[in-house]
Amino acid sequence: MYKRLIYLFFISILICSCGLTKDDDKVQKARIADIVQRIQDAFNRNEVDKIMSYYRNDFMHNGFNEDSVRYWWIQKRAENKMIDKINILNIEINEAYARADIIIDFINFDDIRIPYPGDRMAYFYHERGYWRIYGNQRTSGEVNYEL
DSSP, X not given: OHHHHHHHHHHHHHHHTOOOOHHHHHHHHHHHHHHHHHHHHHHXXXXXHHHHTTBOTTOEETTEEHHHHHHHHHHHHHHEEEEEEEEEEEEEXXXXXXXXXXXXXXXXXXXXXXXXXSOOEEEEEXXXXXXXXXXXXXXXXXXXXXX
């Protein structure tokens, strides 16, 4: 009886200590890609509040906070009629953190495609079952490409 309980105890520890599997990793990457698509859709419908719902309240990226990034989206919407495509080049996941390397192609009001030349990193944090954009948490323009 005790041997069986000890055996079950060690098996449960082994199962609980496992990290994300490849399948879990694929699912999480798909969830992040879905958020990126939802942001594109919200931008094209001029729903900045919806875009901001994918950001954490403590968002910080190279000195830009949540209010700054809201203004950035409003400004980009005033300059462009739509996002043609957000290309995801790569998504890296490290436990509760993720980084998506992206390129945003805007279409301006003259129907000219404008690739955004700025920072191409989107940093995510996973909490309570959801991914949210949280930035690189840097208070200055110092770029950190690490997760």
